[in-house]
Amino acid sequence: MPELPKKAALLEQSDEGTLHAALSILDSSIKCATTFQDQRKTSQRQTSVFERSSIFYGLQEPVIDDDSSTPILSACQIVLRRCGQQEPLPFNEVYSESLLPNCCKIGEGVYGEVFMYKCPKTHQPIVLKIIPIEGNQLVNGEPQKRYDEILQEIIISMELSGMRNNKDYATNGFVNVQRVLCVKGAYPLHLVDEWELYRDNRPEGSDNDHPEIFDHNQIYIVFELCNGGKDLEAFVFNNAAEAQSVFLQTALTLAVAERKFEFEHRDLHWGNILIAPTTNKSVEFRFDSKVVKLPTNGVKVTIIDYSLSRMVYDGAVLYDNLARDEELFQSTGDYQFDIYRLMRDRVENNFERYEPFTNLLWLHYIVDKLINGARYRYSKTKKHRSAVNELMQERDELLNFLSASDYVDSLEI
Ligand SMILES: Nc1ncnc2c1ncn2[C@@H]1O[C@H](COP(=O)(O)OP(=O)(O)O)[C@@H](O)[C@H]1O
Ligand SMILES: [Mg+2]
Incomplete structure (x- = not known):
């Protein structure tokens, strides 16, 4: 170079x-x-x-x-440069078997594979989201992203992760990005083994193409992330008091990022909200320089997956022009799919535009899922029922606000 x-x-x-x-x-x-x-x-x-x-x-x-x-x-x-590299590094060496003890596949999406291993130094679990890019063959039925198309997700992930240290607008509600790397080569064999294990252990198998399709010229972006827990769809709550905290933590996290970056997530379905049990009593935010402490009720929220997100960074609008993706607006059968159409109507098909009401639409979907979709261990208790009633009240009033920050402004916290 x-x-x-x-x-x-x-x-x-x-x-x-x-x-x-x-x-x-x-x-x-x-x-x-x-x-x-x-x-x-x-x-x-x-x-x-x-x-x-x-x-x-x-x-x-x-x-x-x-x-x-x-x-x-x-x-x-x-x-x-964002990866701190001169050129892509050899996949096999950076992620060799000896460097990734106890590695296993934990999830998948159309754009890539997600693995987790235990860092030998810190003993903390690290999640690897591996996305093939720049190749000409279709992967999982989709064209691979180019550098210019993955750049938005890289910048947004790093900037939102960096908000944990911000003075005026701080939140640790966005996934903690440890590193982003660019690697090249065929899939390491130990990851292929784990990929097959994941496929063979699930009755439904895997929706993704076998990683043997990638040759030595394949380039990938690897997001190294802290573990955020289980997604909302898989998580089992004790009761809806936990769910109330999930809702408020999600709203606060979005609100802080709206103010700081004109951020809209635009794809906040229940696979993109992670939940982990916590012993911390409260979680702290900084909103307009004011410290806000929310009770966790025993659960901590982490928001992930910014592939459709929008934000302003240094005067530039980073966004995905969803207007070109007709398929996204065609699905039916779940409220999630209505949200894409409602977003499109709201932005009048101009996805560059800042329209934080889209965050509110997703919050409305989330509160609906917490009421009707989420699973609860102790659903017969008084505590649970009263929390569900309060969530229903939130659902009724939520769409009267303009944005997540407008909603948060109205709260007495
Ligand atoms: N940091 C993380 N901690 C725990 N699980 C994760 C993490 N990141 C992703 N996952 C798991 O992998 C799945 C796919 O990741 P995601 O970033 O949503 O990719 P995609 O863009 O393909 O949807 C998630 O739904 C979740 O189950
Ligand atoms: Mg996702």
């Missing part, structure tokens, strides 16, 4: 503000970039890190703008 001038060298993996310089560079280079519009590869769903600059993400090499001599970074370079 050619040497980059000083300004670009500012970009290294760090907490807040990392991509600051990159996006400034991109912004100042729009004029030059338009020349290369035709060279960009397209895929079915196009993620926009903001419409104007995304057109030159397909370039392999940086281009020097004659006027200012500032470099335009390709999406590939920005991703690698």
Whole structure:
């Protein structure tokens, strides 16, 4: 990779503000970039890190703008810098069997596989979300994302994770990202074994393609995440007092991110809310510099999966242009699928637009799931019934608000 001038060298993996310089560079280079519009590869769903600059993400090499001599970074370079790398690392070496003790597959999605192992140093479980990118073959029936399409998820994950340390708007409700890496090569055999075990141990098997389809040229993005527990669909509550805390923690987390980043999650179904038992009595947020302490009632919420999310980062709108994904709006049979259509109506098919009512729509879906879908061990108790009644009241009133932060403002906490 050619040497980059000083300004670009500012970009290294760090907490807040990392991509600051990159996006400034991109912004100042729009004029030059338009020349290369035709060279960009397209895929079915196009993620926009903001419409104007995304057109030159397909370039392999940086281009020097004659006027200012500032470099335009390709999406590939920005991703690698976020990963703190010069080039993709060998998959087999970075994630060899000896480095991943007790590794097993724990989940899957259309875009990738999720494994968990115990870090030998800290003894903490680490979750690996592995997403193949840049290849031309379909994976699980979908085109692979390009660097420019995965960039949005990388930036959003890192920035939201970094909010645990923020002064004015703080939350630890978004999944804690330890590292993001870019690796290359065929799937390590021990991960293939675990993949097969997962498939063979489930009556329904796996919906995903066997990882043997990937050859030595395959590139992947790996998100290394802290374990957030079980998703809401799988979690078994003791009673609905726990569910009330789940609802409030989710609302507060969204509200804080709305204020800080104009964040909208846009896909907060019950597979994307994780719950873990906790012995901490309360969970702390900073909202408009005010400290808010919520009782956990014994459960801690972690929000994951920003593949459809929107936020503003350093003046640039990061979002996925869902208008191009007609399939997303066609499913029926669960309230989840209505939410995609309701979101589309609300943003009038312009997904760049900030419309935090979409967060409220998802909160409405979540409270509905907590009332009608979630599982409870002690559902006959008075405590449970009274908490369910309160949740029903929230459900009735929720859509009168404008956003998660508007709702949180109304709470006496
Ligand atoms: N940090 C995590 N802790 C525990 N489980 C996780 C974590 N991240 C993902 N998972 C599990 O993997 C599943 C898929 O991950 P997700 O990020 O939602 O991927 P996708 O974009 O494919 O839906 C989740 O529903 C969850 O069960
Ligand atoms: Mg998901």
